Amino acid sequence: MPHGYVKSTFELSNFNPSIEYKNEWLEAFIIVFGDKGLVALTYWMLSLFAEQIRAKYGMFPFLEATGEAGAGKSLLIEFLWLLVGRSSYEGINPTTSTRVGRARTLAQVSNLPVVFIEGDINDPSSGNNHKQKAFSPEELKPLFNGRSPRTKATKDHTNITDDMPFKGSVVISQNQKVSGSEAILSRLIYLHFDRSQHNAQSREAASYLARLSVEEVSGFLFYALKNEQLIMDIVDRTFQSNRDHIMALPDVKMERIGSTHGLMLSGLQALSEILPITDNTKQKVMNFIDQIAIERERDLISDHPALDQFWDVYEYFESLVQPNQPYSLNHSPNDSEIAISLGEFFPHAKLNHQALEDIKLIKKIIKTSVRHQFISVKTVRSPIASKSMRCYVFKK
Structure with missing residues (x-):
C-alpha cells in the first residue's frame, strides 16, 4: 500500500556497519591469532552465507573456542564482531538465560553468528544454579541442520505450532572444552587458544587491533557480501574434494567430520x-x-x-583387591558390568589420597564414558555390601 511502513520491535544493539572497505588490519590479525585466528575468520565469513550453505549441504558446523585467561579469546570474538559492524559486544551467557531467552536470541538473526560466552557448563561451581543445570550443548544439535531451537504452541485454539527454523551459526566461547555426546562433539570445529605465542610483537599488534573502530573495519561485511557469487562458486567447486581429503586422513572415519572440516577448507x-x-x-x-x-x-x-582420571583411580583400587581382601568398589552382581556408587567412590578416593575432579562435573559427563560404556543409573543388589545400592552401571 502507498506510504506503508513496517515497524519492528526488535533492535539489534550496536550494529552499524560501514560501507567503505579497508583491510589494513589483516597483517596484525595474523600476528596475534595465527592459524587459529584465520580458521575463526573463515568460519565467520562462511556464517554470512549459512543459509545458502545449509540449502546446498544440509548442515552448517558450530565453532568452539576455548582458552586460558589472557589468551586473547575475547579480543578475537569482539574483533570478529567489529568486522560485521557490531561494536562493544561479545555474546550471551547461556547459563544466565532461560531456554526461552536463548531460543529468542537464536531466532533474532539470519546469516550471522550467535555467540555463547563463558557458559562453562562443565564448571563444578555452577552446580547449584538451576539455570546453569538447565543448559546443555545437546540442545543445540538441531541447529546444525537449521531446525528450530524451540517449538511452541500458538495462542489460539488450534493444534498449530510455531517452529521457526534456525538461520544463523553458533559459536561457543568459554574456558573449558565442551564435553558431550558424539552427536554434539562431531558438529564442532574446535580451537584452543593459549599464551605460548605471545611476545612483544604480538602484544603491539593486539593493542593495534583493540584500538580499531567499527567504522575502520566493518566494511568487511559488505565486501564479503559483494563477493558472494565468487565465494559460493569456490565452495561448490571444492567442497566434495576437500571432504574426501579429510576422510582420507589417518583414522578419520566419521562422515560429519569430513563434511564440517572439508567445508572449512573450502x-x-x-x-x-x-x-x-x-x-x-x-x-x-x-x-x-x-x-x-x-x-x-x-x-x-x-x-x-576428568573421566580418564576417574577410571584410572577406579582401576587402581581394583588392582589392590586380593582374594583374602574382597573389598571392591564394583557392586555389580554381573561379571560383565561395573556398578559404582559415587557417594562411596569419592570419599574412598579422598581417604586414600587419590585426586579426582569435583563430583558435580563427573555426574555431568559420566554418561559419555568411552572406556566403559554407560548403561544406566539403577538400584543393584550388591554382593559385597549385601544390600541394595543406587549405582551408575557400565559395561566392563
Whole structure:
C-alpha cells in the first residue's frame, strides 16, 4: 500500500556497519591469532552465507573456542564482531538465560553468528544454579541442520505450532572444552587458544587491533557480501574434494567430520581469494585444519580428561583387591558390568589420597564414558555390601 511502513520491535544493539572497505588490519590479525585466528575468520565469513550453505549441504558446523585467561579469546570474538559492524559486544551467557531467552536470541538473526560466552557448563561451581543445570550443548544439535531451537504452541485454539527454523551459526566461547555426546562433539570445529605465542610483537599488534573502530573495519561485511557469487562458486567447486581429503586422513572415519572440516577448507580457499593471504599462509592453515579434524576424531573415541582420571583411580583400587581382601568398589552382581556408587567412590578416593575432579562435573559427563560404556543409573543388589545400592552401571 502507498506510504506503508513496517515497524519492528526488535533492535539489534550496536550494529552499524560501514560501507567503505579497508583491510589494513589483516597483517596484525595474523600476528596475534595465527592459524587459529584465520580458521575463526573463515568460519565467520562462511556464517554470512549459512543459509545458502545449509540449502546446498544440509548442515552448517558450530565453532568452539576455548582458552586460558589472557589468551586473547575475547579480543578475537569482539574483533570478529567489529568486522560485521557490531561494536562493544561479545555474546550471551547461556547459563544466565532461560531456554526461552536463548531460543529468542537464536531466532533474532539470519546469516550471522550467535555467540555463547563463558557458559562453562562443565564448571563444578555452577552446580547449584538451576539455570546453569538447565543448559546443555545437546540442545543445540538441531541447529546444525537449521531446525528450530524451540517449538511452541500458538495462542489460539488450534493444534498449530510455531517452529521457526534456525538461520544463523553458533559459536561457543568459554574456558573449558565442551564435553558431550558424539552427536554434539562431531558438529564442532574446535580451537584452543593459549599464551605460548605471545611476545612483544604480538602484544603491539593486539593493542593495534583493540584500538580499531567499527567504522575502520566493518566494511568487511559488505565486501564479503559483494563477493558472494565468487565465494559460493569456490565452495561448490571444492567442497566434495576437500571432504574426501579429510576422510582420507589417518583414522578419520566419521562422515560429519569430513563434511564440517572439508567445508572449512573450502571456506579458507574462498577467503584467500578475497583477502591478501599468501599461498604459504594458506597452506599452513589448511594443514592445521587437517590436524584439528584428526584430533576431533580422537576426541570421539576417548574420554574427557576428568573421566580418564576417574577410571584410572577406579582401576587402581581394583588392582589392590586380593582374594583374602574382597573389598571392591564394583557392586555389580554381573561379571560383565561395573556398578559404582559415587557417594562411596569419592570419599574412598579422598581417604586414600587419590585426586579426582569435583563430583558435580563427573555426574555431568559420566554418561559419555568411552572406556566403559554407560548403561544406566539403577538400584543393584550388591554382593559385597549385601544390600541394595543406587549405582551408575557400565559395561566392563
